[in-house]
Amino acid sequence: MKIVALSLALPILAALPQSALAWGDDGHKTIALIAQQCLTPKASDAVKSLLAADTDNLVPHDIANAATWADKFRDENNRRDHYQETQNWHFTDIEIATPDLTAACFGRKPLPARMLASDGPPQACAVDKVEQFGAELADSGTDAEERVMALKFVLHFAGDLHQPLHSPDNHDYGGNSVKVTVEGFKHTRKDELHGFWDTQFVDAIAKPPTALSKQLLAEITPAQAAEWAQGKPEDWAMEAFNLGKNDAYGSPPLSKDTPQQIDAVYVAKAETDVKLQLKRAGVRLALFLDQKLASETPDWNACLKAGSAVSSRARTRQ
């Protein structure tokens, strides 16, 4: 990956808190662990060998940690003043008053010929980056180092596309400018709406990623998985847009103009939405990797029954 010129950077975005721009680590790990369950043997082997060949040590080389790499990479770049290289790739900010996916994706320009997806450009959205990195994964002629990076970006961005505040925007950076007080939550210095959807509402489920992924896997039916598997990344973004517009912003939308009060009814709905989106993301990530790395599709009946069996055994032991 080359260093992209910073002359294209938007200073106002560079001023945003970096930690509040993605599912937290636990959300990404949970999604990757759900996906792992439904990888075909061929795709699973390909994932393992790609991660084993990784020479970057920002995160450990298992699938759960690898799914958090893109955030660490962006933040590491920030320390080197290269935050703008990849930071836009984590979301698709579609305005709720005038929804326009093409505008949110900076015109949806195709990747310039012979440019690696990891080389840019900085003005691209999560939808298009998932497709670009997916195409590199599917192409056996892709440079070996680039394929490893493509896998780590796909593991992460497929998750980001399902965060309910990574698709809708109300001229507030996906709720990053909305200050909130949330019933039942301790408040630290981080009190932005976006951060609650990234992290606090996931943490409130009160399970580490391994346990949460098993619980969620046991709740997914093969019929649900088959239904969720229908769409493409742009459909995932529009689905998250609608969910985020209705439930994360609400009507009238939570405003950045004054501190907003969030009650327990909102929180309960948010936790339901978070679980649904983690499940959908895990199922779709599995399908995407199976297709790109093995030209196969998951056997939902087999992999979801297996997840359910693991979960019931775990319950029996408690």
Ligand SMILES: [Zn+2]
């Ligand atoms: Zn992210």
